[in-house]
Amino acid sequence: MTSPLEQKKIKIAGPSVVTANRTWDGIVVYRTAARSWSAELSEAAIVRNSDEAKALLAESVADDVGAIGPYIAPVQVGADGKIEPGNLREQIRRTGVTIGQPAQV
Amino acid sequence: MYAYDEIDRTLVNERVSEFRDQVKRRLSGELTEDEFKILRLQNGVYLQLHAYMFRVAIPYGTLASNQLRALAHVARKYDRGYGHFTTRQNIQFNWIKLAELPDALADLAEVGIHAMQTSGNNMRNVTSDQWAGVAPGEIEDPRIWSELIRQHTTLHPEFSFLPRKFKIAITASDHDRAAIKIHDIGLKLIKNEKGETGFEVLVGGGLGRTPFIGKTIKHFVHGRDILSYIEAILRVYNQYGRRDNIYKARIKILVHELGIEKFSREVEEEWQHIRNSSLQIDDEVIEDIRSRFTYPFYEKLPHNPDELRQAAADPDFEAWRKNSVAPHKNPGYSIVTISLKPIGAPPGDATAEQMDALADLADKYSFGEIRVGHEQNLALPHVAKRDLPALWKALDKLGLATPNVNLITDIIACPGLDYCSLANARSIPIAQELTRRFANHELANLIGRLHINISGCINACGHHHVGHIGILGVEKNGEEVYQITIGGRADESAALGNLIGPGVKFDEVADVVEDIVEAYLALRERPEELFMDTVKRLGVEPFKERVYATR
Numbered sequence: 229m230t231s232p233l234e235q236k237k238i239k240i241a242g243p244s245v246v247t248a249n250r251t252w253d254g255i256v257v258y259r260t261a262a263r264s265w266s267a268e269l270s271e272a273a274i275v276r277n278s279d280e281a282k283a284l285l286a287e288s289v290a291d292d293v294g295a296i297g298p299y300i301a302p303v304q305v306g307a308d309g310k311i312e313p314g315n316l317r318e319q320i321r322r323t324g325v326t327i328g329q330p331a332q333v
Numbered sequence: 334m335y336a337y338d339e340i341d342r343t344l345v346n347e348r349v350s351e352f353r354d355q356v357k358r359r360l361s362g363e364l365t366e367d368e369f370k371i372l373r374l375q376n377g378v379y380l381q382l383h384a385y386m387f388r389v390a391i392p393y394g395t396l397a398s399n400q401l402r403a404l405a406h407v408a409r410k411y412d413r414g415y416g417h418f419t420t421r422q423n424i425q426f427n428w429i430k431l432a433e434l435p436d437a438l439a440d441l442a443e444v445g446i447h448a449m450q451t452s453g454n455n456m457r458n459v460t461s462d463q464w465a466g467v468a469p470g471e472i473e474d475p476r477i478w479s480e481l482i483r484q485h486t487t488l489h490p491e492f493s494f495l496p497r498k499f500k501i502a503i504t505a506s507d508h509d510r511a512a513i514k515i516h517d518i519g520l521k522l523i524k525n526e527k528g529e530t531g532f533e534v535l536v537g538g539g540l541g542r543t544p545f546i547g548k549t550i551k552h553f554v555h556g557r558d559i560l561s562y563i564e565a566i567l568r569v570y571n572q573y574g575r576r577d578n579i580y581k582a583r584i585k586i587l588v589h590e591l592g593i594e595k596f597s598r599e600v601e602e603e604w605q606h607i608r609n610s611s612l613q614i615d616d617e618v619i620e621d622i623r624s625r626f627t628y629p630f631y632e633k634l635p636h637n638p639d640e641l642r643q644a645a646a647d648p649d650f651e652a653w654r655k656n657s658v659a660p661h662k663n664p665g666y667s668i669v670t671i672s673l674k675p676i677g678a679p680p681g682d683a684t685a686e687q688m689d690a691l692a693d694l695a696d697k698y699s700f701g702e703i704r705v706g707h708e709q710n711l712a713l714p715h716v717a718k719r720d721l722p723a724l725w726k727a728l729d730k731l732g733l734a735t736p737n738v739n740l741i742t743d744i745i746a747c748p749g750l751d752y753c754s755l756a757n758a759r760s761i762p763i764a765q766e767l768t769r770r771f772a773n774h775e776l777a778n779l780i781g782r783l784h785i786n787i788s789g790c791i792n793a794c795g796h797h798h799v800g801h802i803g804i805l806g807v808e809k810n811g812e813e814v815y816q817i818t819i820g821g822r823a824d825e826s827a828a829l830g831n832l833i834g835p836g837v838k839f840d841e842v843a844d845v846v847e848d849i850v851e852a853y854l855a856l857r858e859r860p861e862e863l864f865m866d867t868v869k870r871l872g873v874e875p876f877k878e879r880v881y882a883t884r
Contacts (some may be wrong), residue, residue, distance in 0.1 A: 251429040252360055286376035293362040297380055314809060317750060321382050327679055327753040327761045 248295035353435035377448025405688035463706035493724025496574030497582035512826035537588030565604035634665025644722035681709030749789030756789035
């Protein structure tokens with residue numbers, strides 16, 4: 229779970245997406261193939277090599293008003309095409325904290 | 334309580350207007366994120382995993398009831414109904430929308446609360462003893478001086494672009510509840526042989542990647558000279574501090590690399606240039622600040638009232654009283670610590686409903702005043718002893734009477750990977766599991782004073798280095814791994830803990846802590862020997878053997 233803030237070189241080992249936080253409200257979003265942002269991981273554009281990743285990241289960085297702090301995150305793509313986060317950090321970003329929130333306890 | 338003057342109010346309100354304009358320009362695209370980032374950080378706004386996080390300052394840990402209600406209002410209106418009290422007398426809201434932040438700041442400004450000095454490479458919120466002004470034996474109220482430093486450093490251009498963040502803590506008691514030895518500057522208020530107020534000044538303390546305990550740079554600086562002396566330290570830091578490497582930018586690295594003697598000489602030389610300048614503080618300035626602090630009118634009340642004697646028959650009340658109630662400088666009153674560490678809950682969190690209800694209880698029982706401590710608990714500083722039973726019942730109804738203050742379940746933990754973009758591992762679920770393991774109050778009481786601190790990364794916001802048991806989450810091959818230290822402490826005898834061995838997996842942490850505790854119970858010479866005494870007597874080895882014998 230190395231923080232992506234330390235992500236210096238773009239080197240991907242498998243299917244990946246570009247994720248960020250939406251500027252006006254901060255929620256987790258994913259870059260789509262339609263050059264937009266979606267809160268649904270299922271709508272994320274999948275990249276499979278470093279060149280594709282670099283291109284998608286560059287396009288995402290350019291959309292500074294839409295979302296902030298974009299980075300490349302690993303995902304797993306099932307046989308049925310279903311996309312799942314590739315590590316615990318991204319799982320938590322997608323599904324929320326792993327603890328009960330006090331207001332709900 | 335400190336009452337803001339017109340200058341303070343104008344400053345806070347102008348800051349809100351300024352930030353509202355900055356947010357508007359950011360959302361329209363007029364400002365890029367690169368341009369905006371430093372501006373939002375200067376207003377306590379971070380970007381975390383799920384959303385923006387908004388950190389609000391509680392200077393020297395003092396809150397009025399109307400201010401706590403305003404925090405509850407922000408939690409309810411702009412966030413998800415709760416807030417998280419941090420290890421530096423701040424509160425954080427985890428789900429704030431950038432577009433709504435100016436309104437939240439404006440609502441807080443109405444009660445004199447702001448987010449200045451809560452982030453960025455500047456002078457941070459000056460912290461102090463949460464028992465300031467009421468602790469028996471205290472030399473004088475350290476908040477007077479905290480406020481002086483706050484006023485001098487807030488938005489001070491020379492301190493707004495430091496090599497790295499800079500933290501000051503002040504105490505005026507022999508027992509250090511402000512953790513001054515792990516701050517960039519630690520100030521211990523003392524009197525000289527003439528009875529004049531001054532400070533022992535420590536410098537270069539800090540945790541994080543490279544932890545150091547602060548060193549005494551000067552044994553006595555007269556109160557009138559404290560601003561110039563702090564400024565001299567900051568000037569030396571500003572001049573020589575590393576700006577090329579974030580990991581070496583804190584003053585602790587500079588002090589370590591120069592050595593305390595050379596660093597002291599540099600400061601002394603700088604100080605002689607500015608000591609007799611306008612930075613010298615007139616007594617009237619201190620008296621003016623002192624006059625803006627209001628203190629309760631205490632009644633002359635019995636030390637051991639009937640209400641307290643009758644309630645002593647209830648073992649649940651007694652369990653709470655023994656751990657949560659501390660002596661007050663006025664014998665008829667007590668300081669009540671309110672545990673924000675219920676069994677199974679995230680340490681330091683409070684709901685809007687709890688904050689509102691606590692504000693009401695503060696009005697009813699504590700002259701409308703609440704304190705925030707670095708241990709992530711709250712306190713009511715002026716409770717009449719006769720009111721303790723009624724207060725306990727009211728707190729119990731709110732889920733705020735867990736009798737575990739200073740016990741093993743009174744855990745300090747950072748937000749960890751559940752919230753924080755810097756974290757490598759989770760902290761809160763570890764804390765939750767540990768509180769469940771040691772939920773039995775008799776067991777926790779048998780163990781006695783034992784502080785567990787948990788951080789989810791090397792930045793050490795959970796102060797793991799100075800936990801009696803410290804737990805640091807790291808990432809190894811994509812998994813959460815936790816390194817365990819023992820023997821750390823954050824008080825007047827501050828020390829860094831020692832690593833007991835290789836890291837353990839997430840699921841093993843609670844078992845390891847249980848092993849350490851069982852070893853302690855078996856090794857201690859008598860029930861009064863605290864965990865830290867046993868560690869001091871025997872060192873790490875017997876604990877290491879116990880933990881790793883079967884792993």
